[in-house]
Amino acid sequence: MGRKTIFGYMGQILRVDLSEKRSWNEELDEETFQKYVGGVCLGAKYLSEEVPQGVEWSSPENRLILVTGPLAGTRVSGSGTFCAVGKGPMTNMATSSQANGFFGAFLRFSGFDGLIIQGRASSPTLLLIHNSKVEFRDASHLVGKDTLETEDAIKLELGLGRKLSVYAIGPAGENLVRFACLVGDGGHVVAHNGLGAILGSKNLKAIAVHRGEFRPPIKDNNRLSTLAKKLLQDAKNFNNGRLYKWGTNGVFPAAVKGGFLPIKNYTTNVFEDYEKLTPQYTRTHFEIRPRPCWACGLHHVHHVRVTEGRYEGLEGEEPEFECVNAWGPLIGNHDPGALVMLSNLTDRMGLDVNESGWTIAWVIECFERGLLTKRETEGLEMTWGNVEEISKLIKKIAHREGFGDILAQGVRYASEQIGGEAAKLAVYTQKGNTPRGHDHRARWSELLDTCLSDTGTIEATFGPLRPDLLGQPPVENQFSPEEVPRISAMVSGWHQFEDCLGVCRFCIKNPFLTVQCVEAVTGWKMDLDYAMTVGRRAINLLRIFNLRHGLRREMERPSPRYGSVPVDGPVKGKGIMAEWDKLVENYYSHMGWDPKTGKPLPKTLQVLGLDHLIHDL
Amino acid sequence: MSILEIDISVGPVFGLEKRSPDRTEGPRHLKLSIPNASQVYTVRKLVSELSNHEHLAEMFLDGKARALKGNAIILLNGTHIDLLSGLDTQIRVGDRLVLIPFIDGG
Structure with missing residues (x-):
């Protein structure tokens, strides 16, 4: 391609305008990758820059941003992952959701670190990406088919079988159901906050990516090979x-x-x-x-x-x-x-x-x-x-x-x-989304995270709080209005960093080995602080986006049933709402946000290299 | 000298397997006898005792500090101990404890 090699990256994003049936490549420099890495952080940068206040989720100006990361398509286990970012229908604010399978790897093999889709097609469309080339194909015959039928039909039509990764919407996405998702690679799902409805609003039935001939350049293949084996063994042993x-x-x-x-x-x-x-x-x-x-x-x-x-x-x-x-x-x-x-x-x-x-x-x-x-x-x-x-x-x-x-x-x-x-009687957050399928009244950290997150799903946590994985002491009391927000904020950033890498979270359970893998791929000097800063950069970018798009503190609460007191079981009689304001304000403070409004403080943005957003506040 | 006997249910149920039961999952129930236990016995003491049981230690204790893993849950007579007095919760003869090795994700 004649460009300077950036280890760990294909070095370009594919931009698709459905209204104009046009696509082009946009090169990124190494400094941008070092700052945003990929996945949710790079997606949040584009969303923040390109979707201004007033643009609704169903508008052609909304973006569907699919980004991989430096580990996608490498020998690291589960590295077919990508992150989808956009303005989602359930909250009408930012969303970030990940899916595994093959798509993330194949997108890189087709020559791209990410894909940004804008505009709206005039008729149902299939987007085909093949060795850095893009085709806009008619998808009228696929309308009404479910997601797996659509995937099978496209694979049959193109004759590419397992060398093709397809993500499609089903009837729900076509009909703009607000919680429509995007399903691909035989049942993997970009689940949260209605990203499938965004595709439906753009008249895009499916995206197919061929397993192309390109491969991401790796700085130190031997080191990566050793680390990838250790990381897999660690994941296999994780939690017994x-x-x-x-x-x-x-x-x-x-x-x-x-x-x-x-x-x-x-x-x-x-x-x-x-x-x-x-x-x-x-x-x-x-x-x-x-x-x-x-x-x-x-x-x-x-x-x-x-x-x-x-x-x-x-x-x-x-x-x-x-x-x-x-x-x-x-x-x-x-x-x-x-x-x-x-x-x-x-x-x-x-x-x-x-x-x-x-x-x-x-x-x-x-x-x-x-x-x-x-x-x-x-x-x-x-x-x-x-x-x-x-x-x-x-x-x-x-x-x-x-x-x-x-x-x-x-x-x-x-x-x-x-x-x-x-x-x-309904379980939801006042932002409009619902929690994962858990009873969070027995796990306050995730209830707090679900309500305060800027992604339409969890952001800081993933199951129980695990400060021990980051080398910190474990949680003493899982129902403490001081300890829960303090430790939630302490670990906040790690999972967002994971979502920058183009690899499945289940395969990278050891943060220290994971960071070393990124070092081996890119050649950068990196440590846990670097990683946490990137993750927190993503969080603050999405928060400022949401503040621009109408986020207010009163939305950061559970519905009455979601925050109700359990009537039986291990936490019978223990209600979170009595402590809610304290939990929220403590979390805001520990995140470097105004404890009353939840707005990031100028100093917080400066530390994260987001000075240009201070005027937004 | 007194002996305190505590029934411990090690969280998840196993033994439901139709074929090839996985023996590495360890015991489902365990009677822990602690010689020289005083009348007042706490969950914290119980946690320190777990280090004498290799399988339980691996499941519940942090490798270096030998402290209870942050993702473990302990129930005393059906109630989460964090709603009682946490690790300082007192255990008495006949109490029913459930130790749950927490699993992330989902």
Whole structure:
């Protein structure tokens, strides 16, 4: 390409304007990569610079920014990941969501570190990227197909099979369901804050990337090889090897006993007869086989075939922990075969499983209490565990049919529309998004993070607080209004840095080895402080974007049900709202933000090299 | 000399496997006998005792400090100990403890 080599990078971003059916390459210099690294931080820079106040999520001026990072497409396990950034429909503020599979690696092999999509196509379009070339193809014949049908049809049409990575929207994205997602590589999902609806609003049915001939330049291949092996071994051993042995659902039995399983829309913390939903049961009774992502030796993702019960013979992706929660305890279902059915249906329709679960669980609770009747549900018997009726409602949401049209706006909007007692029962944040599929009332750090995050999902945390992984003392009290925000702020930045790298979080559990991998790839001198600074830069960029787009402190709260007091289980009687203001103000302070407004202080922005944004405040 | 016996449920349920049960998962239940225990026994003392049990130590204790891992949960008679007195919570004969080796992510 005749450019100066930047180790760890392809050195350019692909820009696509759908309105003009035009694309071009934009080169980036090494200084920019050193500052923003990739993924969420580079995406936040573009979002902040290119989507001004007043641009709505569905506007052609909104951006869909897909960025990899310096580890994508390398020998590091799980390095097919990419990060998607844009202004999302659920919050009408910034969003950042990651997906694994192959896309991130293939985008690099096609010559790009990232892809920015703007404008709106005049007709349904398939974007094909092939060895640095771009084609705008007609996708009219794909309209109405579900996400997996779309992927299969494109692969068949192009004859590229496994050498092609496809991410597509389903009926939900086409119909602008606000929690539509983007599904690709056989069931991986860009889940949160409605990124699939952004594609729908742009008339973009799918993006396909060919496994091209380019490869990212690596500064020290031998060092990377040694480190990648250590990192994989560490990931396999992490938490006594539970993820490696049992997948993400390995946490399920602990969630049952620990009180962080979401059960029947937060009406209880007790879930009996749960054993068949554990991976210890499903992975030894159903037929399963690994279905690893790019270069992944951890292969936590599996294909499953149901071998017993009502759904015997059904095949699809093994439900991950989030799917198990949404379509298990949250809706009162105990049948693992039904879990496979509902999880795969949700993916095929192109719906975020978290928002879908919270929305339908709310409908069921309202129905059981008589706040909704068959008149509103159009004949559906919405009782706990009635999986066949639930599957019908999922399809109605994706196609925005009848009652499904109200629900397609998400549970906050739907509950406000129904009003009265029903409005008090929905689980969401006052920004408009819903939490992951956990009962966060037993895990305050993640409840705080979900409400204060600027991504439309978690930002500072990922499961329990793990300061020990960063070389810091462990948490003494998980319900302390001083300790929880202090340690949350201390670790804040690490997970955002992970999302800059183009690699799956499950494969990089050791921060010190991870940073060394980036050093080996890029040749830069890097340490944990450098990494944390990049992560905090991303957080502050997104926060300032959100402040411009209407964020106010009163939005950083849970809904009444989300912040309610558990009536039973391990944290019975302990409510977070009594401490809420203290938690928020302490977190703001520790983040270097104004403790009353949550706005970053000038000094904080200066330290992060974001001086140019001070005038925004 | 007194002996304090505590039933410990090691969190997640195992033994549900249809084929090839994984023996490396360790015990599901354990009776821990502590000679010379005084009448007042705390969770903190229990945690220090775990270092004498290789499998439990690996699961629950930080490698260097031998402190309880930050991602572990302990329930005493069904209640999270952080809602009681944390590591200083007192344990008495007949109490039921659940130790949960927390797992990240999901």
